[in-house]
Amino acid sequence: MIFFILYVVTGLFINNHDTNYSGRDQIARPVRHEDVTNPVRKGVIGMNKDLISLLKARKASRAFSSQPLNEEIISRLMNAIQLSASCFNNQPWRYIFLTDNDLLEKARKALTPGNSWALKAPLLVIGYSRREFDCQIKDGRDYYLFDLGMATQLLLLQATELNLVARPMAGYSVSELRQGLEIPDIYDIYIVVAVGYEGDVNELNEKDKQRSLADRTRNPLEVNFTLNTVKWP
Ligand SMILES: Cc1cc2nc3c(=O)[nH]c(=O)nc-3n(C[C@H](O)[C@H](O)[C@H](O)COP(=O)(O)O)c2cc1C
Numbered sequence: 743m744i745f746f747i748l749y750v751v752t753g754l755f756i757n758n759h760d761t762n763y764s765g766r767d768q769i770a771r772p773v774r775h776e777d778v779t780n781p782v783r784k785g786v787i788g789m790n791k792d793l794i795s796l797l798k799a800r801k802a803s804r805a806f807s808s809q810p811l812n813e814e815i816i817s818r819l820m821n822a823i824q825l826s827a828s829c830f831n832n833q834p835w836r837y838i839f840l841t842d843n844d845l846l847e848k849a850r851k852a853l854t855p856g857n858s859w860a861l862k863a864p865l866l867v868i869g870y871s872r873r874e875f876d877c878q879i880k881d882g883r884d885y886y887l888f889d890l891g892m893a894t895q896l897l898l899l900q901a902t903e904l905n906l907v908a909r910p911m912a913g914y915s916v917s918e919l920r921q922g923l924e925i926p927d928i929y930d931i932y933i934v935v936a937v938g939y940e941g942d943v944n945e946l947n948e949k950d951k952q953r954s955l956a957d958r959t960r961n962p963l964e965v966n967f968t969l970n971t972v973k974w975p
Contacts, residue, residue, distance in 0.1 A: 800898055801907040803954045804859035807941040810841065811865050815904060819867075819937070822900030826893035829885040834875035835893040838868040838923060848922030849934065854913035859950050863936035868919065869894050870931040887932055894933055901937050908937045 816839055828834060840846050841864060849866045860866070869890055876886035894910060901908035911934045919931055943951050 796899060796902055800902045801940060802909065802958055803907050803940055803943065804909060804950045805941040805943040805946055805954055806860070806862040806864075806907060806936060806938040808862045808864055809939050811906075811938065815906070816841070816865070818904060819897055819900050822896045823893045826889070826896050828889040828892065829877035832876045832885075832889070834871045834886040835890045836870050836872075836875075836929070837897075838870075838925075840866045840868065840923075845923065849919060852914045852916075852918035852922060853911065853934070854915075857911050857913045857936075859946055860909070860911060860934075860936040862941060863938040865937040867897060867935040867937060868923065868925075868931060869933040869935065870925060870929045872929050887930070890932055894935065897935055897937075905939075906937055907940045908935055910935045 820837075820839070823835065823837065824833070826833075826835065840849055846864075846866060849868065850861050853860055871886045871890045873884050873886050876884070876889055878884050898908045898910070914934050916931050919925065919934070920927070925931060943954050946954060
């Protein structure tokens, strides 16, 4: 009985608000289940788009406005990511959200010339993780990068729902990023996502403008899917 009372009382003091991510090394505290499962009921997210419309609306534009993003937006992006599924609920994703100009400059220097469109973005999100943070299956499968990718997809979708542009990039120098942001070797830096309000495509160079205006293309379904067949093409 005494344990039950303690359990209930301590439960009342568990952080009932959105997790605070201001410090890199802060000790993780679990968020109460109801917080992360009922964002709609809490009125945090306005569900005004059906899913397929949201997926279609995800912007591939490289045109960014430099208008800064406020803390509410940053918090919504973080909280959306945090809802991702992960192996054994290990939540192996780690992200550095950069809005500070000096730090942004360091990250921008690491981008390849082909990603110069991202220099205007007011937010760069660096996604990284570590093998040991997630499931390591005996037959050799590691899940940390899979789960980092799953979580990053939620960043893109939440950004879209907030009428932002979010474009992931693999085009950067890991060593420059590591050095500039002092990210230890033990972490694998796997993605940089540029996030911001959509800018004017006419300000892009001609190549990026044409790419940004082009229709999104996808394979016919039969390339990527089979239904009830184990025959190989
Ligand atoms: C892992 C990954 C790396 C990417 N790297 C870059 C990049 O360095 N530069 C870039 O402009 N786009 C990059 N992209 C964006 C893709 O080119 C884009 O998602 C793809 O062309 C499909 O277009 P869509 O996102 O508009 O559907 C990357 C996307 C992913 C998922």
